[in-house]
Amino acid sequence: MGRAPCCDKANVKRGPWSPEEDATLKSYLEAHGTGGNWIALPKKAGLRRCGKSCRLRWLNYLRPDIKHGGFTxxxxxxxxxxxxxxxxxxxxxxxxxxxxxxxxxxxxxxxxxxxxxxAGKVNGANNSSYNTMSTSNAPALLGFASNHTSGSPNLDMYHRGFSVSGINTFTAAECQVIYDRATTANVPNSAYYPYTGFDHIKSNEIEVSSKVSTSSISNSSSISSSSSSLAMDGKPSLLTCNKGTLDEAAAMMDFGFGFPFDAVNNGIWFQERAQDNSLNCGSYISSSDLNYIC
DNA sequence: AAGCTGCTCAACCGCATGATC
DNA sequence: GGATCATGCGGTTGAGCAGCT
CATH class of the missing domain: 1.10.10.60 (Homeodomain-like)
Structure with a gap:
C-alpha cells in the first residue's frame, strides 16, 4: 500500500505565491498560529494550498525574523x-x-x-586547513551548560554543549576532565545539566577518559589501545569510544557528544561515526554555551 | 529586437523520522 | 508492534531574470 498523499493534489494551487496569498497566510498565522497542524491550516485560513507548501512559505519567506539579502x-x-x-x-x-x-x-x-x-576565497576551513591545538593557556577544568531545553532531540544535539572560545588548548589530562565532567561526577551545579537522560552515564563507562591520560592532544603523536585512539597530524584529533550501551551513547550524543570526538579549531567538535565508517553528524560547541571554566 | 545561455532562488518532491492510536 | 499521519529535511526542478550575441 502506497503512502497517502498529504493533500488533494488536484484541488490545490501550486507555483509562486501571490501577495494576496502571502497576506492571508501571514495574518492567519499571526492571529492563530499553526494550531499544531499544518495540513489543516490552509483550509482554516481559506487558502487553496497544500499544508506543506504553507509551511515552507512561512518558514522560508514570511517569518518575521527572516534575514533577506546577501551573506556576510x-x-x-x-x-x-x-x-x-x-x-x-x-x-x-x-x-x-x-x-x-x-x-x-x-x-x-x-x-x-x-x-x-x-577557489580558496573563503577564510573558513577547507579540507586541509584544520588548526591543531596549541599547548598554552589550557583550561584546568571545563564544565558546560545549555539553556536549550526545547525542540526535537535530533536538533538538540547540535545546540547543546560547551565551548572554549579563546582557549584552544587541551592536554589529554584536560580531556579527562572534560569527559569526567560529562558524567554526573564533579558537577558543581545540577542546574547546569537540564538533560535528565544524562544521569545514568557512569564515568567508568566512557573508556576514552581512562585511556587518554598523559599526552597532549596538541601534539602529532597517536595514542591507541584496543578501545580508544588519539591522533593528530594537522587534522582533527579523533577519540574513539566503544564502551557503554547504545542508550548511553545516544544520551551522550544528545548532550552534544559524539563518537569519535574531534577537537578542532577553537572549540571542540563532536562527530558521530556511522556503521559504514562515514562521519555523519556532529556538534560544534559554541562559546555562549560555556558556563564554567576554572 | 530576438534568441540564447547561465544564474538565482522559490517551490516542489520523496523519503526519513517521530508521534499517536 | 504495526499502521497511519504530520513534520522536517535534502535533493531537484523550473520560472523568471540578466547579460550576451
Missing part, C-alpha cells in the same frame, strides 16, 4: 566550516546563522559559495 563574510566562513565538517546538513548549518533558512543556505552554497570555497 562571517556567514560565509561559518557555512564553509560547517559544510566541511558535517556536509550538506543545511538545517544544522542554518541553525547557526540567525535569520537564515536551510533553503537559503543551500541555494547560496550551490550557486555561489561552493565556487568561492573551492
Amino acid at each position: 563574510e562571517d556567514e560565509d566562513n561559518i557555512i564553509c566550516n560547517l559544510y566541511n565538517e558535517i556536509g550538506s546538513r543545511w538545517s544544522v548549518i542554518a541553525s547557526q546563522l540567525p535569520g537564515r533558512t536551510d533553503n537559503d543556505v543551500k541555494n547560496y552554497w550551490n550557486t555561489k559559495l561552493k565556487k568561492k570555497w573551492l
